[in-house]
Each structure stands twice: as C-alpha cells, then as structure tokens.
Amino acid sequence: MRNRDRPGVDHRDRLDRLYDEFDTASIRSLRDFVELFPPVDSTAALERWETARADFESRNARVADAFGDSYAEIAGRATRETAGRAVDLWEREGRAVNALVLDVDETLRSAGGTDNEIPRETLHLLTELHDAGVPIVICTGQTLENVKGFLVQGLGSELVHSGELSVVYEAGNGVFTPGHGSDTKQLLYEELAPSVRRVFEQVRSSALGEAPTAVARGCHLQGNEFSVTLKPNHETGSHEARGVIDEALRHQIDSLGRAVADETGIDGDADSDATGWARAYYAAADAEIAAVLDRVDAAVPETTIPEPVRELFERIDVGYYEADAAEITSLELDKVAGVEAAFDVLGIDDPFALVLGDSKSDLRVMEWVDHHDAGIPGAPEHASEVVLDHVREADGLLFDRGDAGTPLRTVLALNQLAAIEKTGRR
Numbered sequence: 001m002r003n004r005d006r007p008g009v010d011h012r013d014r015l016d017r018l019y020d021e022f023d024t025a026s027i028r029s030l031r032d033f034v035e036l037f038p039p040v041d042s043t044a045a046l047e048r049w050e051t052a053r054a055d056f057e058s059r060n061a062r063v064a065d066a067f068g069d070s071y072a073e074i075a076g077r078a079t080r081e082t083a084g085r086a087v088d089l090w091e092r093e094g095r096a097v098n099a100l101v102l103d104v105d106e107t108l109r110s111a112g113g114t115d116n117e118i119p120r121e122t123l124h125l126l127t128e129l130h131d132a133g134v135p136i137v138i139c140t141g142q143t144l145e146n147v148k149g150f151l152v153q154g155l156g157s158e159l160v161h162s163g164e165l166s167v168v169y170e171a172g173n174g175v176f177t178p179g180h181g182s183d184t185k186q187l188l189y190e191e192l193a194p195s196v197r198r199v200f201e202q203v204r205s206s207a208l209g210e211a212p213t214a215v216a217r218g219c220h221l222q223g224n225e226f227s228v229t230l231k232p233n234h235e236t237g238s239h240e241a242r243g244v245i246d247e248a249l250r251h252q253i254d255s256l257g258r259a260v261a262d263e264t265g266i267d268g269d270a271d272s273d274a275t276g277w278a279r280a281y282y283a284a285a286d287a288e289i290a291a292v293l294d295r296v297d298a299a300v301p302e303t304t305i306p307e308p309v310r311e312l313f314e315r316i317d318v319g320y321y322e323a324d325a326a327e328i329t330s331l332e333l334d335k336v337a338g339v340e341a342a343f344d345v346l347g348i349d350d351p352f353a354l355v356l357g358d359s360k361s362d363l364r365v366m367e368w369v370d371h372h373d374a375g376i377p378g379a380p381e382h383a384s385e386v387v388l389d390h391v392r393e394a395d396g397l398l399f400d401r402g403d404a405g406t407p408l409r410t411v412l413a414l415n416q417l418a419a420i421e422k423t424g425r426r
Contacts (some may be wrong), residue, residue, distance in 0.1 A: 028077070028079070074086070106383075165178070232323070277305045
C-alpha cells in the first residue's frame with residue numbers, strides 16, 4: 001500500500017541539517033577506504049588503514065551524537081542527493097525493501113565501465129544488504145555454472161550458500177537456491193508443453209543452418225533449448241551489427257512462423273502464409289519489431305491468423321535489441337516465472353523488491369512488481385529505451401553505467417528510514 005499521507009518524522013529536514021553541519025563526503029570517503037581496503041602485507045599500508053579507521057570512527061561518532069546512529073549510518077553511506085531519493089521513496093511507499101532482484105550484465109557490471117567485472121563497492125554493498133536481512137535474487141540469461149563462479153568469487157561461498165540467495169538462470173529456465181533441500185534446484189522448463197518444445201527445437205536447428213548468407217556469416221548462436229538468440233559477429237552497437245541483427249530478426253520471425261505452422265498442421269496455401277502470420281502477430285505486438293520489418297522490406301500482410309497458430313504465438317516471445325540481438329524465448333520461462341519461484345523458495349510472501357536491469361526481459365519483472373505494487377524499478381542510463389521509459393514513468397532509480405552502487409545505497413538509506421519509523425530510535 002502506498003504511503004502518501006503518513007505524517008511521521010521530518011526526515012528531510014533532519015538530513016538537510018546533518019548534511020549542512022558535517023563534511024559527510026569525507027566521512028564516506030574514509031568509510032569506503034576502510035571497508036574496501038584490499039588485504040596487503042605492508043606495515044605502512046596497515047598503519048594508513050588504522051589511521052583512516054580511527055578518523056572515520058571519530059567523525060562518525062560526532063554525527064551520531066548530534067543526530068543519532070541511524071542518521072549517521074545514512075550519511076556515511078549516501079550523498080545528500082541519494083538520501084533525498086530515499087526520503088522520496090519512503091514518503092511515497094512507506095516500506096523497506098525486502099528483496100533485491102538483480103540482472104548482471106550491463107547492470108551490476110558493464111563492459112564499458114567496469115572491465116566486465118562487478119565493482120568491489122557493489123559487491124560490498126550487496127554483502128551489507130544481505131547481512132541486514134535482505135535476500136538477493138540474481139536474475140540473468142547466463143548459465144548457472146557461470147553465475148555460481150563469479151558469485152562465489154565476489155561474494156564468498158558462505159553468503160552464496162546462506163539460504164538467502166537465489167539464482168534465476170538462463171532467463172528463467174531454472175532457479176538455484178542453495179540450502180533449501182529438494183527445492184535447491186528447480187528446472188522450470190520441465191513444465192513446458194511438448195508442442196512448445198518441438199517448436200523451439202525446429203527454430204534452433206534453423207537459426208543458422210537455414211539462415212540467409214549475411215545472417216549465417218554475420219551472427220553466432222547463443223541461448224539454450226528455449227532461448228534462441230542470434231548475436232552479431234560485429235561490434236555491438238555498430239552500423240554493421242545493426243544491419244545484420246535487423247536481417248536476423250526477420251529470419252527468426254519467419255523461422256518461428258514455419259515451425260508453428262508445422263506443429264499445428266496448418267500450412268496455409270504457401271510458405272508465405274506461415275511467415276506472414278508470424279510477421280503480422282509480432283509486428284502488431286511490438287512497434288519496434290514492426291519498424292525493423294519495414295526497414296528490411298519484409299512485407300507484413302493483413303491476414304487472419306488461425307486460432308491454433310495464435311495460441312502458440314501467445315506462448316512464445318520475440319525480442320529485438322538494436323545492433324545487439326534477435327531472440328526467441330518462451331513466455332513461460334521468462335524472468336518473471338523465475339523470480340516468482342525464487343520468492344516462493346525464499347519465503348518472501350509480501351515482496352517489496354528493488355529490481356535492477358537493462359533489457360526487455362528485465363522490464364517484464366519491473367512490470368510484474370509494478371502491477372502488484374511490489375517494488376521499485378531501476379536501470380542504468382544506457383538501458384533499452386522501453387526500460388528507461390518505464391523507470392522514468394514509475395519514478396524509479398536511474399544510475400550511470402557501472403554504478404549499481406548508487407541504487408543499493410539508496411536502498412540502505414530507505415531501510416534505515418523504515419527502521420527509524422518502526423523503532424522510534426534515531
């Protein structure tokens with residue numbers, strides 16, 4: 001329930017006075033240095049760390065004496081602007097975040113800004129939130145093996161196996177929640193209908209084998225049995241990548257049309273009927289796809305789609321990512337299904353989650369939490385335009401490339417405000 005009229009404590013006034021009276025930037029700098037200092041075997045370095053720790057503790061204690069421990073914690077984590085966003089969220093929502101749903105690539109880490117590694121600051125903040133009782137759901141298109149590797153390396157085996165972390169992998173094919181017995185690993189694809197499985201088998205076999213020469217030479221195949229993704233062999237975002245992915249999208253849609261027609265046994269009068277049904281259905285569903293089909297001169301006919309064909313289309317999604325990917329996925333194995341399964345295993349009955357992501361698959365999770373009034377969306381500023389539109393409309397959290405730490409700091413501040421309201425202690 002939204003928190004539009006709660007009188008409560010005037011957090012904004014107290015924080016404004018705090019930020020005016022104290023050099024909080026220096027306090028945060030000292031705290032980050034102390035907490036992120038790498039282990040070294042150097043007496044001089046350790047002496048520097050001890051000096052910084054003593055300075056931080058002294059400065060932080062003065063803030064706590066003047067404004068209380070909770071406000072000192074906020075100022076030691078968040079800039080004035082970040083703390084202000086936390087106050088905005090508290091005044092609007094009146095709830096603490098009780099789960100994190102986090103995409104990885106181009107969200108927690110970014111090839112353009114973090115050498116494709118999750119920054120140490122982000123990993124530390126995730127640990128802080130986890131230790132404060134906020135479960136983490138990693139939600140990614142990667143394989144489970146890849147995700148487990150960097151999570152254990154970055155967060156540590158103890159946290160990963162704490163029972164309060166879940167991994168939705170391969171964009172919803174499975175859910176891995178260590179420490180939950182028979183529910184530790186759930187293979188969601190086992191529930192797919194045989195008809196859907198056969199369609200994906202045919203689409204995957206034709207993804208490159210029956211592709212036009214430009215697509216076969218200019219793309220490579222990613223994904224799994226239920227996520228058929230064509231990626232460019234050119235640099236992502238380049239003019240060449242844009243051209244080949246546009247053509248790949250047409251090929252993927254046409255392949256899907258033929259596979260669905262074969263599965264339903266409704267072939268129409270010609271091959272053009274099957275491809276026309278698919279083009280018409282997905283162009284009507286997504287204006288961006290319609291624009292791409294027009295750009296590559298792929299005619300979209302006015303046609304009546306047979307009901308059995310439409311019913312299968314309604315279970316399968318086509319995704320277009322400009323100059324990056326053309327993919328076909330199962331709507332029954334999307335990230336939303338994975339997140340719901342993860343929440344169920346983690347025992348999160350009344351979620352209010354921070355959802356961070358950059359792609360259309362992440363958008364579906366954001367829309368799901370919005371529909372259920374169950375969270376806050378956030379995205380990096382280089383995310384897909386439809387994702388950015390949703391986050392802006394929802395007044396969510398936008399952040400710079402590679403800076404997932406800022407929305408995590410916002411959540412830490414928000415949860416401190418909630419704790420103040422709950423306990424009355426500052």
